[in-house]
Structures are given as C-alpha cells and as structure tokens.
Amino acid sequence: MSDPAVTPSVAPPAGEAPTFASRAWSLAGHALPWAIAIVYYFVAGYSLSIGTQIMIWILFALSLDLVLGYAGIVTLGHAAFFGVGAYAAGLFSIYFSPDPILGHLFAIVVAGLLGLISGALILHTTGVTFLMLTLATVSIIFEFGNQARWLTGGDDGLQGMQVGPIFGTFEFNIFGQTAYIYTLVVLFIWFLISWRLVKSPFGRSLDGIRQNPRRMRAIGTPVWWRLLAVYTISAAMAGSAGALLAHSTRFVGLSSLSLLTSGIVTVMLILGGTRRLYGAFIGAAIYYFVQDSTAKISPYFWEFIVGGMLIATVLFLEGGLMDLGRVGQRLMARIGSRKGAP
C-alpha cells in the first residue's frame, strides 16, 4: 500500500550537524503543544471540558496515525476499538468496580484483544478487500451495540455509570479539572510510547512495509506479525481514548461505534498530517475549532466545511496542515526561480 503521492517522505537534510539554535527550536516545538495544554487548564474556566474532548480525540487520531500513517493500513473501522473501549470502561464501572484506573486498563485490554483477533483474521488481505473487512467489522459491532439493549442500552446509550475518584483521592468534579489532568497525563504517556515506537527499528520496519511490503518480506521482515503488532497496539490506544471519553462524560453513546466516528477521526488525522504524531494534535484542535465556529451558522454547515477541507487537503495539500510550511517554501522557491530565469 505504498502511497507516495499522499505521504511524501520527509528526509532531514543529510550531513548537517544539528546546531544549538536548531535544537532549541525543535525542543520549543516539542514543548509547545504541552505548554498550550497546561496554560489552557488555567485560563479555560467553564470550557475546560472542551479541552478534555479535544485531547481524547487527539489520542484517538494518534492511534490511527500508527496504523494508517506509519504502517499504511487503510482502515475505516477504527471506531470499533474506540467505541468498544468506551463501552468496556462504562460496563466495568457498572458491573465490577467504579475505579477509573482499573476500568481504563480493562478497556485497553478488551480493545487490544479485539484488535488482535480481528487483525489476525483480516490483515492478510490488502487494499479494498481489507477496507471492506474493516467496514464489516465496525458494522457488526455497531449492530451488536444497537441490538443488545440489555447490555448497552441500544441507541439510548449506556447510562448509570459510576466513576470513583482516581487513586481513591481525586474526584471527577463538575468543572472537569480532574478529567482534564487525567486525560492530559494519559495522552502524554501514550505519546511517549508512540514516539518511542516510531523511532525504534520496529517503527522503521513499519515505514518499510508501508512503502514496499513485498520487498520487506523478501529481506526477511515478518510483515504480517509486524502489522498485527501495530494494529493491536493501536487498537488498545483507541480503546484507551474511548475509556477516557466514557469516564469524563459518564455516558457512552452508540455513535462512538459508528462509521461516522471513523470518518471524523480520519479527517482529523489527514487535516493535521500523517506520520508526524503532532499532526493529530493540530488536526483534532482545528476540527473542533471549525466545528464549533461553523455550527453556529448552521448545524449542518460544519459537515459541509469538513468535507470541503478533506477534498482540498487531498487535492492540494498532500501532507496535511503540518505541511503548509513546506508547501509555502516550495511555492516561494518556484516564484523565485521563475523571476531568476532569463
């Protein structure tokens, strides 16, 4: 599933030792999103829960980036893991224990297992067949969630969740401060894991598999196992995002399992840019901003805008918003060369 047109590979300029200034810039770049998140906590006031929502979606988009961006697995079924994670966390709090950490771990395990099993079944297929199998998976789970009212509450959603305090001390309060910090910490942990993962030899081999699976197989990479591993990790991560959603809102809606949810998270990732990890951050934030500001004009306008952005991104901005700088540079270079030509 190599996709050179959509995902141009970024190579750092070779042979240049990083100067102090460039290191400082890169450090500042890494610190920026987290600094924003911390500042937001103090200035947000009543809209803190929006920040929590955005971070949950960032985590979900980040999980998709691992499979779609790095491994090149084109899936539309990722909502299955998100939704199952949310339901697992919700059901755990109702039937077993209100402890959020235990529920969260339970959700991660359940979503990861689902990823492992469904991945083992379908990952040997490629292309459109794989895409259809992911669609079928998410549809089967959605229909199950819809039919099994005794368990999930059907399309009324899962109600009656009890969420206890974290570590027995930090209550989820009405202003959502605990939920915000909890989500931020979880996001940070998953970010570190993803960062470590994509920079590792394992991550490199995923890069290779995306670009040319046949050659990777020829040089001895166990392609199927690698894909299964990243699919499972990503599923667990998406389940974690779902659990955060369930705990922070004390409610799980059927829509968390829907195809539209898969579509939205894909839009976020693509808008922000794949294979940059921070693309998920930008994409989710911009998506929320656009949805919020256009929904005021008309409740359906945001969907129109999102669709338009998606079309424009594919046609004109192949690396997502994270690529704007480079597109600008190229444009300037082209203008410059045209002027310079005799």
Add this chain to the structure above:
Amino acid sequence: MLSFALTILLDGISYGMVLFIISVGLTITMGLMRLVNLAHGSFAMIGGYVAGYLTQAGVDFYVALALAAIVPGILGGLSEVTVFRPLYRKGELAQVLLTIGIVFVVTASVTEIFGAFPYPVVFPDYLTKPIDIGFRTYPAYRLFLIGVGGLIAVALWWLIENSLYGARLRAAVDNPRMARTVGMNVNVLFTGTFVVGCALAGLGGAIGAGIMSLEPSYALKYVVLFLVVVIVGGEGSFKGSFVAAMALGIIDTVGKYFFSQAAPYLLYVTVFVLLLWRPQGLMPAKSVA
C-alpha cells in the same frame, strides 16, 4: 408454506434488484480505474431526492425518474472530469478520503435544503396497491422493481456482451495499458461509463426509495452495502455483482423474516466470512462479463 417461501424470495429479489441497479456502475468504475469510490451512494441519494422533490411537486412519475437519472449522471460526469481524474494516480487512501469528503458535502447540502427527516418519493397509485399474482396478493411496487431491474440487467448484459462499446469496456478492464496501446481513448470511455453508472445509481435511489428510505444519512449508511455488492461479486465483474446483489438481497430478507434480532449482523457476518474465504470476490472475472 411454499407461498411464504415464494414471498420471501420475491422480497429478496426486488431488494436485490435495487442493490444491483445502484451498484452496477460502481463495480465497473472500480474494476476499470481501480477507484475506491465511497461517494457512489451520494449519487443514488441525489437521484432519490430529485425524484422525491419532483413527484411531491406533482410532476409525472416517469419524467421524475428520467430526471433522477439525468441529474446525477451530469453531476457524475462533471465530478469525474474535475475531481476524480487526478485521483486515479493516487493511492487508495487519497481516494477514500476525497470520496468521504464528497459524502460529507452532499449530506450537509441535502440536510440544509431538504431537512434531516426521511423524504418520500410519491409513487403512482397503481404501484402502491397490492395485486393478485395467483397464489396471493403482492405489492405492485415490488413487482415493478423486479421488472425494471430485470430490464436494466438484460439491457446492460446485451450492451456489454454484444456492442462495440461493451467490447471496448471489457478490453479496458482486462488490460487498460494494452487498450490504450491499440488506440482506444480509455479516458473518454471511462467518463462515459462513469456517467452511466451515476445515472443508474440515481435511478436506483429513486425507485428504491420505498425500500431504502431517503434521508441525509443515506449516502454513508448504504454505501457500505453497495461496496459489499461490488467486492463480494468481484471488482469489475458484471455477472458477479448481479449474483452478489441477489444473494445479499435474499440473505438480508431471510434474516429480517426469521432472525429479526440477528438480521443486521447476518448480512455483515456473511460478507466477513465470504471475503475471508474468497478475498477476490465470488467471481473474480478479469473481464466484465
């Protein structure tokens, strides 16, 4: 008992006919240009809304049906030339994303114009009544679907098997590069096929509105079903998509009659198992035949 079985069979076939009319365009475009087109359901939906709007305004049913085919056909042609053509060179991810973008835009536009509620197509009186077919009475509407679907299937079969256009189409699906080499203009061939496919989708969306009710979520909700028909039948396989549409129509209907609880899964589970068993589809014909 036999009459009950026949009723289910007729229900399944009429449903399958609608699936076939809508999906046949998709199967050829996916087979010919390897385009993953999630926006195909949008064209069916546009056709349905055109027919709904016109019949509610009192326009003759058949005129409305003609326009329900013509409008998506023109829109399909325009979008093929402007948006889809740059997409063939790109990977399937870009195709999935862009066509989902189109679904969002169409869904939002339709909601804005027609509202979020189901939007009916007004069928003529004689189609809404049941008629006597010997062993029992049966809705005329369903028979109408079977008739129209059958006619279209036969016409397409003739077109693809016996006409020059069909021969070119089969050649281009088999080997587009060779087809170009011998001097065929595959681009024009494809635009034409795309227009016909979208027009058929629009027609299917309009006449099928009694089974698959029109609402803004139509485009996303049913596109999975259309893709299933195409993939299960085998991309680019005309016969395959007919067989797959009939089979899915009947399976879904049987599921609704006997296991109303499990019906929604039955379809998807069948698809899941089928695709694992035969990843290339039921009839992975290299040729449209």
